[in-house]
Amino acid sequence: MSTAATAESGKDRLFLLKVLGPIHVWALGVGIVLVGEYMGWNFSVAKGGALGSLIACWVIGLLYTCVAMIDSEVTSTVAAAGGQYTQAKHIIGPLMAFNVGLYLVMAYTMLEAADALIVGDLLTQLAEESGVTDFNAQAFVVLTIAILAFMNYRGVLMTLSVNFLITAVAFIAIIVMFFGISPWNEGVTIFHGDLLTGLPYGWIGVVAALQFGMWYYLGIEGTCQAAEEVRSAGRSIPLGTMCGMITLLIAASLTWFMASGLLPWEYLGQAMVPLYDTARMTGSPMLQTLLFVGTLFAAVASANGCINDASRAWFSMGRDRYMPTWFGAVHPRYRTPFRSIVFLIPIAVSFAFTGLLDQVITFSILSGLLGYTFMSINVIKFRRKWPLGVIDRGYVHPFHPLPALMLLTLCTATYFATYLGYGPQLLSIMVFYIIASIWFALHRYKYVARGDQFTMTWPRPAGY
Amino acid sequence: MAKAYLPPKQTGIGQFVDSIFLIVLVYGCLMLPLLFNFGGGESAAEAPAEKTEITWQSLQQNEVMQAQWEKLGYSPEEAAELINARFDYSIEPISLGVTALVILGYFLFVLKYSEKEYRDVIAERFGRTQK
Numbered sequence: 001m002s003t004a005a006t007a008e009s010g011k012d013r014l015f016l017l018k019v020l021g022p023i024h025v026w027a028l029g030v031g032i033v034l035v036g037e038y039m040g041w042n043f044s045v046a047k048g049g050a051l052g053s054l055i056a057c058w059v060i061g062l063l064y065t066c067v068a069m070i071d072s073e074v075t076s077t078v079a080a081a082g083g084q085y086t087q088a089k090h091i092i093g094p095l096m097a098f099n100v101g102l103y104l105v106m107a108y109t110m111l112e113a114a115d116a117l118i119v120g121d122l123l124t125q126l127a128e129e130s131g132v133t134d135f136n137a138q139a140f141v142v143l144t145i146a147i148l149a150f151m152n153y154r155g156v157l158m159t160l161s162v163n164f165l166i167t168a169v170a171f172i173a174i175i176v177m178f179f180g181i182s183p184w185n186e187g188v189t190i191f192h193g194d195l196l197t198g199l200p201y202g203w204i205g206v207v208a209a210l211q212f213g214m215w216y217y218l219g220i221e222g223t224c225q226a227a228e229e230v231r232s233a234g235r236s237i238p239l240g241t242m243c244g245m246i247t248l249l250i251a252a253s254l255t256w257f258m259a260s261g262l263l264p265w266e267y268l269g270q271a272m273v274p275l276y277d278t279a280r281m282t283g284s285p286m287l288q289t290l291l292f293v294g295t296l297f298a299a300v301a302s303a304n305g306c307i308n309d310a311s312r313a314w315f316s317m318g319r320d321r322y323m324p325t326w327f328g329a330v331h332p333r334y335r336t337p338f339r340s341i342v343f344l345i346p347i348a349v350s351f352a353f354t355g356l357l358d359q360v361i362t363f364s365i366l367s368g369l370l371g372y373t374f375m376s377i378n379v380i381k382f383r384r385k386w387p388l389g390v391i392d393r394g395y396v397h398p399f400h401p402l403p404a405l406m407l408l409t410l411c412t413a414t415y416f417a418t419y420l421g422y423g424p425q426l427l428s429i430m431v432f433y434i435i436a437s438i439w440f441a442l443h444r445y446k447y448v449a450r451g452d453q454f455t456m457t458w459p460r461p462a463g464y
Numbered sequence: 465m466a467k468a469y470l471p472p473k474q475t476g477i478g479q480f481v482d483s484i485f486l487i488v489l490v491y492g493c494l495m496l497p498l499l500f501n502f503g504g505g506e507s508a509a510e511a512p513a514e515k516t517e518i519t520w521q522s523l524q525q526n527e528v529m530q531a532q533w534e535k536l537g538y539s540p541e542e543a544a545e546l547i548n549a550r551f552d553y554s555i556e557p558i559s560l561g562v563t564a565l566v567i568l569g570y571f572l573f574v575l576k577y578s579e580k581e582y583r584d585v586i587a588e589r590f591g592r593t594q595k
Contacts, residue, residue, distance in 0.1 A: 208551065264533060454586065
């Protein structure tokens, strides 16, 4: 499989290389998400106050624990490129799969746009602090994304190895900063007692904060995009994903603790680079430099992982003819989905240029949220169609169906949270998916070979 | 086994048109509302009851808050805009109901239609069941 082509149906078809281990899975998941600790999560402070944001962080942590548990079981069993998209093809059906593919592409492309936007804002802030006026960061944004796209074009192993290094630096920066501000000196170096002001909107603000609370973890499910490229899916996917979730829960709590103890909540709620601002408040040039590098690395690692994941989902859809087959090509030398990589880059960059970070993030969050809603339905159908013991599962998550029901409930609450303050964005993204679904059902599906949608060597599903 | 469905081969022009349609859909549904500011994500500043001099005390900021704002480079006047900004969480039953119906209707449609397609996939892959 790791060599070039495998004969299938009398025709050569190129497969992706199996070169990744648990550490790459961890790097892919955490690399995409860690930027969420550096920016974006703080908009939950604007919606519900600092304490509301902390409650949202933990409640949404529960949502993502359900996601990680469910995803580990299904992905370690359906080990193929495309992740949840491929799962949907085998468990629910083509139209759902088409939508899930789009959720993945849009969630990661908008996240990539947010990353690019942060790189621009950070460089602008540095220019202002250095006394440079009329600085235009857009050229640097394009250059950064172009370099990342080129790395992705050249090969997945190099891309994710680089991601591992820069993600590790960004994570260590948060830990060093935590100890650097001496968090045990309440009232001297950190001021929760004076800066925390309760719940400014009451409990409805806490519910509203769930929307951006998702930003602490959004994208961890991206680990399963590498399913076809890991050496042992049954071991690497659950191990990499669960370690990633633990890393993020620690990083999210530390981030909230530091920022809310040094910044007034009204400022924190609208800051573009809150952790860097927190470092500025310490007065330590070393911490400020470290957090500048950390923010930059986190954004770059995230954009890198997003290019990887969005292109794989788009590639998978092209390969299955859900999208034009032109996108389903694998580079003959580098074995990467090169056309899908190149196609999605301009979309991400153009959304980055709007400068509307909270709204771009909202599109990413909503696509992710639709995907989590799908996951809760998907795992219930998966267990019904192939009960335990009928097929080999790499991992079996406990307490089924409790995680699925919990996930569905928390997703519903987060739709309501998004309605509070971002209702038009919620409706516009639903219009996008509804039109796309009608287009697929009435036009695109005729190009799809029916029987080829089911490629696993499983028995016939129960009830069919 | 059910007779295998043979999909038509899409021409290069057809693929190009589909790609353009998708780009138009992304920009039409997602970019235009952003560029023309259809709403959402706005927190309005509460107007002060009467025109008074803005001070840290009038903004109800304690000494620590005041020190942190000043470290960030904000004067009371500049900070007032951020401090007084508030989201409006009043719920309009009609818009909430429409939003809920759109999400629910979307999922029902996708699941129902997928089920129909899935039966074709399974029939072709495993053969039709005898009734």
